[in-house]
Amino acid sequence: IVMTQSPATLSVSPGERVTLSCRASQSVSSNLAWYQQKPGQAPRLLIYGASTRATGIPARFSGSGSGTEFTLTISSLQSEDFAVYYCQQYNNWPPFTFGPGTKVDIK
Amino acid sequence: QVHLVESGGGVVQPGRSPRLSCAASGFTFSTYDMHWVRQAPGKGLEWVAVISYDGSSRYYVDSVKGRFTISRDNSKNTLHLQMNILEPEDTAVYYCAKEGVDYGGNSGYFDYWGQGTLVTVSS
Numbered sequence: 598i599v600m601t602q603s604p605a606t607l608s609v610s611p612g613e614r615v616t617l618s619c620r621a622s623q624s625v626s627s628n629l630a631w632y633q634q635k636p637g638q639a640p641r642l643l644i645y646g647a648s649t650r651a652t653g654i655p656a657r658f659s660g661s662g663s664g665t666e667f668t669l670t671i672s673s674l675q676s677e678d679f680a681v682y683y684c685q686q687y688n689n690w691p692p693f694t695f696g697p698g699t700k701v702d703i704k
Numbered sequence: 705q706v707h708l709v710e711s712g713g714g715v716v717q718p719g720r721s722p723r724l725s726c727a728a729s730g731f732t733f734s735t736y737d738m739h740w741v742r743q744a745p746g747k748g749l750e751w752v753a754v755i756s757y758d759g760s761s762r763y764y765v766d767s768v769k770g771r772f773t774i775s776r777d778n779s780k781n782t783l784h785l786q787m788n789i790l791e792p793e794d795t796a797v798y799y800c801a802k803e804g805v806d807y808g809g810n811s812g813y814f815d816y817w818g819q820g821t822l823v824t825v826s827s
Contacts, residue, residue, distance in 0.1 A: 628810060628812060630813035630814070632749075632814075634749075638819075639799055639817040639818060639819055639820055640741075640749065640799075640814070640817055641817070642804065642813060642814060642815050642816075645804060645806060645813040645815070646806055646808075646810065649806065651804075651815060652815075683748065683749055685749075685813065685814075687810075687811070687812025687813055688812075690754075690763070690812060691751075691754070691763040691764065691765065692751050692763075692765045692766070693739075693751040693754070693812060694751065695748060695749040695750070695751065696748075697748050698748050698749075
């Protein structure tokens with residue numbers, strides 16, 4: 598399954614609402630996760646099951662969608678949220694597949 | 705507190721066969737599937753391999769099949785990745801990751817990651 602993400606880069610100001618998109622080449626049901634990765638750090642799980650926040654993830658992060666279309670929303674971007682965001686499907690494997698990522702940087 | 709610590713990376717000549725290790729703590733290692741995920745410099749994430757909780761099942765991405773072997777030692781809470789016939793394209797940070805399982809029993813996402821170990825394939 599090929600995962601695509603849009604946009605590739607998003608320039609935003611702190612406090613803005615951010616919407617990131619992820620699309621699967623075929624249905625992955627709700628078996629979709631989102632990760633955040635900051636420079637020099639390992640990825641961190643944000644969302645699994647398309648919409649369930651992982652332990653310790655702030656409520657400003659939310660996920661939605663099913664099938665082939667998914668969205669990660671950050672309701673009010675904080676300075677610590679500037680990072681690269683990846684989606685990953687785990688419905689049909691192997692292989693487990695990631696999207697190419699969306700970089701959220703400062704406007 | 706879950707803790708995953710990789711080791712074994714470094715500069716490796718093409719064709720050499722390093723073994724990566726991942727020391728796990730803070731959870732019952734023997735009850736979770738474990739993965740290796742890699743990231744080439746400046747690139748995205750690529751899943752490499754998975755091993756079931758008891759070591760009975762293993763799967764690989766096509767690009768490493770026949771060259772890499774994932775294994776685990778549940779008595780030592782350790783995950784390994786034996787890398788054979790290395791190619792320059794294998795240059796990457798290699799992360800070990802614990803597989804998460806939700807309340808409905810669905811699994812396949814990665815809820816904890818190590819800090820990664822860099823493998824650079826170069827002559």
